[in-house]
Amino acid sequence: MNKNLIVIVVFSLFLFAFKCMKYDGLIPLNFPAPIYNFEENPLDSNKIEIGRTLFYDPILSKDNTISCSSCHSPYNAFAHTDHDLSHGIYDSIGTRNAPALFNLAWHSSFMWDGAINHLDMQALAPINHAGEMGETTKNVVDKLNKSSIYPVLFESAFGTKEITGELMLKALTQFQLTLVSANSKYDQVKSGEKFFSSKEQNGYKLFKQNCNSCHTEPLFSSYQFANNGLPIDSTLSDYGRKRITQKTEDNMLFKIPSLRNLSYSYPYMHDGRFNKLNQVLNHYTNGIKDSPTLSLKLKKKITFSSNEKVDLIAFLKTLDDKAFVFNPKNKFPRSILLPEKD
Amino acid sequence: MMKTILFIIFTVFLCASFVPKKKRGLTFTPTFQRNIIQLDRDYYRYEDTIRFSSLKFYISNIKLHKGKSKTYCFPKRFHLIDLSNPASLRILSQKVKKSNWDSVSFTLGIDSITNSAGALGGDLDPTNGMYWTWQSGYINTKIEGFSSQCPTRKNKFQFHLGGFTFPHQTAQKATLPYAEDGEYELNFSKLFSTINLESNHTIMSPGKKAVDMTEILATCFHSKL
Numbered sequence: 001m002n003k004n005l006i007v008i009v010v011f012s013l014f015l016f017a018f019k020c021m022k023y024d025g026l027i028p029l030n031f032p033a034p035i036y037n038f039e040e041n042p043l044d045s046n047k048i049e050i051g052r053t054l055f056y057d058p059i060l061s062k063d064n065t066i067s068c069s070s071c072h073s074p075y076n077a078f079a080h081t082d083h084d085l086s087h088g089i090y091d092s093i094g095t096r097n098a099p100a101l102f103n104l105a106w107h108s109s110f111m112w113d114g115a116i117n118h119l120d121m122q123a124l125a126p127i128n129h130a131g132e133m134g135e136t137t138k139n140v141v142d143k144l145n146k147s148s149i150y151p152v153l154f155e156s157a158f159g160t161k162e163i164t165g166e167l168m169l170k171a172l173t174q175f176q177l178t179l180v181s182a183n184s185k186y187d188q189v190k191s192g193e194k195f196f197s198s199k200e201q202n203g204y205k206l207f208k209q210n211c212n213s214c215h216t217e218p219l220f221s222s223y224q225f226a227n228n229g230l231p232i233d234s235t236l237s238d239y240g241r242k243r244i245t246q247k248t249e250d251n252m253l254f255k256i257p258s259l260r261n262l263s264y265s266y267p268y269m270h271d272g273r274f275n276k277l278n279q280v281l282n283h284y285t286n287g288i289k290d291s292p293t294l295s296l297k298l299k300k301k302i303t304f305s306s307n308e309k310v311d312l313i314a315f316l317k318t319l320d321d322k323a324f325v326f327n328p329k330n331k332f333p334r335s336i337l338l339p340e341k342d
Numbered sequence: 343m344m345k346t347i348l349f350i351i352f353t354v355f356l357c358a359s360f361v362p363k364k365k366r367g368l369t370f371t372p373t374f375q376r377n378i379i380q381l382d383r384d385y386y387r388y389e390d391t392i393r394f395s396s397l398k399f400y401i402s403n404i405k406l407h408k409g410k411s412k413t414y415c416f417p418k419r420f421h422l423i424d425l426s427n428p429a430s431l432r433i434l435s436q437k438v439k440k441s442n443w444d445s446v447s448f449t450l451g452i453d454s455i456t457n458s459a460g461a462l463g464g465d466l467d468p469t470n471g472m473y474w475t476w477q478s479g480y481i482n483t484k485i486e487g488f489s490s491q492c493p494t495r496k497n498k499f500q501f502h503l504g505g506f507t508f509p510h511q512t513a514q515k516a517t518l519p520y521a522e523d524g525e526y527e528l529n530f531s532k533l534f535s536t537i538n539l540e541s542n543h544t545i546m547s548p549g550k551k552a553v554d555m556t557e558i559l560a561t562c563f564h565s566k567l
Binding site: 037040041115116117118119120121124125127128129136137138141164165166167169170173244245246 | 457458459460461462463466467468469470471473475476477478479507549
């Protein structure tokens with residue numbers, strides 16, 4: 001009797017330790033405290049797996065053609081390389097560039113204009129948008145309840161076969177919370193495993209002098225909003241955060257993106273207008289358009305010599321996280337969505 | 343003999359304890375021209391013919407008060423009242439005692455903390471169609487229908503009233519004298535008498551127009567006569 005008890009206790013401890021180990025690294029040591037409240041949606045490997053399946057499943061769209069991964073591809077740090085504006089159902093073209101997805105637990109709002117206030121609720125926007133997935137939340141949940149795979153998965157993870165909007169959103173969040181990028185060369189230099197080259201070191205110095213106040217280490221964004229002096233694109237007439245707050249002081253403000261994984265996630269800016277990092281740096285040195293809402297940090301002209309630009313780009317490339325981009329845990333769940341038949 | 347009497351008394355008590363307690367609670371009935379609104383039915387007014395196709399609103403944090411000290415809070419905090427689901431009009435609680443309450447207070451809409459709390463279930467599940475998708479926030483009140491006055495496609499009016507951030511918070515507190523039968527009406531005739539449907543027919547986002555309309559709506563609750 002006692003022996004059995006000991007075996008059970010040891011086994012449970014082992015399971016517990018295994019579970020902790022598995023999610024080790026989701027809150028990197030050098031990161032600040034996350035904003036997402038994990039206690040309200042505790043991570044669980046089964047729930048994460050459902051989230052991953054939903055993320056790659058076009059069932060979320062009206063005609064089963066578009067999945068989250070259509071515009072958020074793992075190999076592009078979950079952005080949409082080579083597409084300036086996002087693509088959606090019936091060959092629709094959106095008005096903004098699909099942003100890269102990582103370190104989402106540290107975001108206080110979502111979308112380029114901060115329209116969404118919680119990671120759980122973000123997926124509602126693309127699902128219901130006529131030009132993205134063109135569906136309704138209720139219809140998606142009905143489809144999931146009728147599918148051959150999801151009720152079984154939800155029962156094993158949530159203890160109920162009845163899929164609700166709440167559970168679907170929480171599962172999607174779980175997968176997205178595992179998309180943590182914190183293993184770039186920069187991170188390895190910080191932890192003492194590697195060293196910057198002299199160019200990278202000089203680029204880091206220039207970064208700290210000119211960029212860090214908005215693209216703040218170690219997330220490489222403050223995730224606040226700013227007008228970075230882009231002239232308005234008259235074909236889009238996108239005034240950013242003003243649409244949400246209806247305040248004139250928010251005219252032309254967009255959410256500051258992270259500078260991690262830039263090599264994988266071009267083109268840049270909310271409308272994907274720049275394809276190369278060089279174009280971005282040229283904008284900051286020569287292209288800033290003054291306006292009443294221009295970020296105070298950009299009122300003073302930034303100058304870089306051509307050598308300095310090379311060094312700064314060398315530093316920015318140390319923020320590429322290859323291990324994250326090619327992490328097999330984040331990929332298409334083939335065994336669930338496309339099981340091989342015997 | 344004694345044993346039999348005891349047994350009978352015991353049985354009676356046993357049965358009594360199994361008789362379900364009468365549930366008491368409140369009913370919120372949307373009315374128009376003094377009657378419960380029927381969806382998809384024409385109502386004739388001096389200025390137009392009006393028809394409702396959808397009518398939903400949230401009532402939250404219901405409390406009963408007696409004097410300054412005694413308060414009873416309904417255990418379920420959020421109630422989606424949907425005219426197409428008659429059962430939702432009645433908010434029951436077994437624990438409401440038939441005490442002489444003075445007043446009832448509640449909020450028309452959802453508070454700002456709940457609006458920022460992420461995915462929630464039950465009456466707050468986003469599949470109920472009462473959560474905006476293009477930006478975060480609950481639609482506190484959804485009123486849709488048709489009026490010959492509306493210069494819109496198919497003469498449609500759509501009021502999606504919500505918003506929880508300063509200065510356009512739409513959740514409205516209301517306090518009413520307690521009605522013995524717990525029956526309350528939400529008088530939409532009164533609300534619509536203040537709306538010029540020719541110019542005001544579509545509200546789909548938070549803002550001053552949404553606040554103004556919900557402020558009026560919150561004054562349209564009455565105990566049923």
